Amino acid sequence: MDKILITGGRRLEGRISVSAAKNAALPIMATALLSAEPLDLENVPDLADISSMRRLLQLLGVEVTHKAGEAGHMVLHCPELLSTTAPYDLVRRMRASVLVLGPLVARAGEARVSLPGGCAIGTRPVDIHLSGLEALGAKIELDGGYVHATAPGGLQGAEYLMPTVSVGATENLMMAAALARGQTVLMNCAREPEIVDLAACLNAMGAKVKGAGSERIVIDGVEALRGALHRIIPDRIETGTYAMAAGITGGRIEIDGADPSLFGEALDKLRRTGLALDATETGMVADGGGARLSGVDVMTQPYPGFATDLQAQFMAMMCVADGAAMITETIFENRFMHVPELHRMGARITVQGSSALVRGVERLKGAPVMATDLRASVSLVLAGLAAEGTTEINRVYHLDRGYADLERKLRACGAQIERQA
Numbered sequence: 045m046d047k048i049l050i051t052g053g054r055r056l057e058g059r060i061s062v063s064a065a066k067n068a069a070l071p072i073m074a075t076a077l078l079s080a081e082p083l084d085l086e087n088v089p090d091l092a093d094i095s096s097m098r099r100l101l102q103l104l105g106v107e108v109t110h111k112a113g114e115a116g117h118m119v120l121h122c123p124e125l126l127s128t129t130a131p132y133d134l135v136r137r138m139r140a141s142v143l144v145l146g147p148l149v150a151r152a153g154e155a156r157v158s159l160p161g162g163c164a165i166g167t168r169p170v171d172i173h174l175s176g177l178e179a180l181g182a183k184i185e186l187d188g189g190y191v192h193a194t195a196p197g198g199l200q201g202a203e204y205l206m207p208t209v210s211v212g213a214t215e216n217l218m219m220a221a222a223l224a225r226g227q228t229v230l231m232n233c234a235r236e237p238e239i240v241d242l243a244a245c246l247n248a249m250g251a252k253v254k255g256a257g258s259e260r261i262v263i264d265g266v267e268a269l270r271g272a273l274h275r276i277i278p279d280r281i282e283t284g285t286y287a288m289a290a291g292i293t294g295g296r297i298e299i300d301g302a303d304p305s306l307f308g309e310a311l312d313k314l315r316r317t318g319l320a321l322d323a324t325e326t327g328m329v330a331d332g333g334g335a336r337l338s339g340v341d342v343m344t345q346p347y348p349g350f351a352t353d354l355q356a357q358f359m360a361m362m363c364v365a366d367g368a369a370m371i372t373e374t375i376f377e378n379r380f381m382h383v384p385e386l387h388r389m390g391a392r393i394t395v396q397g398s399s400a401l402v403r404g405v406e407r408l409k410g411a412p413v414m415a416t417d418l419r420a421s422v423s424l425v426l427a428g429l430a431a432e433g434t435t436e437i438n439r440v441y442h443l444d445r446g447y448a449d450l451e452r453k454l455r456a457c458g459a460q461i462e463r464q465a
């Protein structure tokens with residue numbers, strides 16, 4: 045199994061191009077199921093999760109082609125559905141596979157999707173996806189580990205108040221409602237930029253979605269969706285991760301293609317540590333200023349609050365900050381699995397329930413560590429970049445799910461990082 049070796053302690057300096065947002069690309073790829081015409085996507089990131097979604101869509105009848113010579117240009121075309129079943133083997137690998145549920149029921153009146161089951165960062169149920177579809181008139185049965193949703197006469201627009209803010213449920217229901225009869229009003233919606241991007245793509249396909257980015261989304265169902273061309277937004281989590289790579293090493297990284305306006309509260313929190321983040325003509329620049337950053341408290345919240353997907357990286361940065369930082373995770377239980385690994389590198393962290401008190405130390409020390417999920421893995425990369433000596437990160441397949449070209453991008457800024465097969 046591959047591992048990553050990092051010799052830390054170097055100040056990173058250079059330029060990185062940010063990839064497109066994985067979490068925008070995944071639901072947008074699933075919209076191809078809603079139309080018989082081709083969906084032309086620009087800027088699709090080259091990631092394992094994208095390949096998993098591509099494989100699932102192909103199984104369902106989507107023809108996937110790549111435009112020659114244009115990296116990231118993908119055309120998805122589903123003239124006819126070949127299957128309405130998303131099998132266990134694919135769903136278990138990537139929870140976002142559940143995003144095909146809404147589009148399949150909307151187009152075919154039927155879907156069988158394996159339950160994603162538990163996952164490393166908590167139980168992550170799909171009850172809101174299901175009760176939302178029921179509100180739109182689908183009948184839901186659970187059978188043999190599969191959700192079987194049926195709506196033989198098609199879905200019917202309805203009002204639905206989500207009990208908890210859920211990114212995936214908001215997306216699934218928006219896609220389902222696009223082809224429902226009449227109007228759907230979704231309340232207590234997630235407001236992430238990726239949801240705004242999904243709405244933009246749906247609207248380019250002829251859907252009538254209003255209010256994405258607010259807590260109330262109104263969708264007037266249409267009979268059919270057409271093909272469209274859509275460019276995916278930059279990845280704010282990848283951007284934040286590289287900004288923190290500059291922060292933790294006291295370096296300076298220019299991040300081309302980044303959009304700081306997508307950061308929400310994280311922009312202010314990162315700046316308060318002393319990390320300078322400024323918009324440039326081509327994106328943004330993150331400058332750690334060569335000095336030690338200060339401890340800052342954060343609490344994860346749905347957007348525009350501090351993203352849970354930046355929590356582990358922020359914790360790594362706080363491990364070497366001057367002073368203490370209280371980090372509270374409110375979105376997922378069990379999302380502190382990076383803590384014992386950071387301990388192995390000399391971090392001083394005390395966890396109490398959903399909060400972690402990080403007391404900054406002068407320096408981390410390289411150690412063999414093990415990655416447990418995508419963001420935890422990259423937090424260990426950041427820690428390794430700042431640590432004295434060599435850090436060996438095992439189970440790096442998690443990183444490949446969400447970070448395109450990670451080693452190459454970091455090496456371009458002077459990092460000593462390599463992958464060993």
Ligand code: UD1
Pocket residue numbers: 066067068070139140166167168169170171172173174208209210211212213234352353375376377
């Ligand atoms: C998405 C992101 C993930 C990010 C998360 C929160 C994608 C592909 N993934 O995941 O990277 O960490 O948003 O920003 O975009 N919940 C329920 N019932 C449901 C659905 C969710 O109780 O039916 C709970 C979850 O367990 C969790 C919270 O709601 O505690 C938020 O989860 P959700 O926003 O749905 O996350 P995902 O869409 O899975």
